[in-house]
Amino acid sequence: MSKFKQLYKPLLDRAQWQAPEETAVEGTGFGHWLLEPDSLSRRFQRHCDHFTVSLIEQSKLGKSQLSDDERALIGDVDCLLRKVVLMGDGIPWVFARTLIPLSTLTGQESDLEQLGEMPLGLRVFTDRSARRDALVVANVGTYPEPLWARRSRLWINEKPLLVAELFLEDAPVYAKESQSWN
Numbered sequence: 310m311s312k313f314k315q316l317y318k319p320l321l322d323r324a325q326w327q328a329p330e331e332t333a334v335e336g337t338g339f340g341h342w343l344l345e346p347d348s349l350s351r352r353f354q355r356h357c358d359h360f361t362v363s364l365i366e367q368s369k370l371g372k373s374q375l376s377d378d379e380r381a382l383i384g385d386v387d388c389l390l391r392k393v394v395l396m397g398d399g400i401p402w403v404f405a406r407t408l409i410p411l412s413t414l415t416g417q418e419s420d421l422e423q424l425g426e427m428p429l430g431l432r433v434f435t436d437r438s439a440r441r442d443a444l445v446v447a448n449v450g451t452y453p454e455p456l457w458a459r460r461s462r463l464w465i466n467e468k469p470l471l472v473a474e475l476f477l478e479d480a481p482v483y484a485k486e487s488q489s490w491n
């Protein structure tokens with residue numbers, strides 16, 4: 310099992326998700342990253358010379374293994390599970406876990422199963438129908454070091470997928486300059 314899965318999946322599993330307005334993230338430097346409505350991948354590309362995705366795992370997840378939260382957001386459906394690490398200039402920035410209902414992997418979206426190390430967001434957000442909702446955030450760090458995560462539902466051609474992202478220690482979201490609006 311990769312160190313990323315061993316280290317980071319438990320952190321996402323125990324996240325106590327909150328709506329952004331219930332937290333103090335809005336208007337902060339890191340908040341602009343956590344609340345990014347467009348593609349995070351596109352934003353990361355602007356903050357490094359070489360943005361890459363490393364595929365950690367891709368497998369089928371039976372509907373019985375969904376959490377109640379997940380089931381409420383994407384339905385009681387079998388899914389494709391995709392786990393990746395997003396890297397800027399080779400430095401791990403985000404651990405991401407995505408649930409794509411098999412019913413979303415149909416028609417024009419059947420290619421999502423063969424993404425490999427192509428960033429999911431660059432594929433999804435090229436579609437004019439793409440939108441993000443149900444965004445929640447959580448601090449899964451240990452005081453005084455925050456470690457922020459977010460989860461949101463993406464829609465493409467009115468079909469959902471659920472993305473959870475853990476912003477790792479070296480991500481630009483924690484950089485001093487991110488305190489400015491950008």
Ligand SMILES: C=C(O[C@@H]1C=C(C(=O)O)C=C[C@H]1O)C(=O)O
Nearest residue numbers: 348349350362393405428429430
């Ligand atoms: C949804 C996006 O895609 C990003 C890339 C992912 C992947 O390649 O699996 C998963 C989550 C995101 O961090 C995005 O760019 O906003």
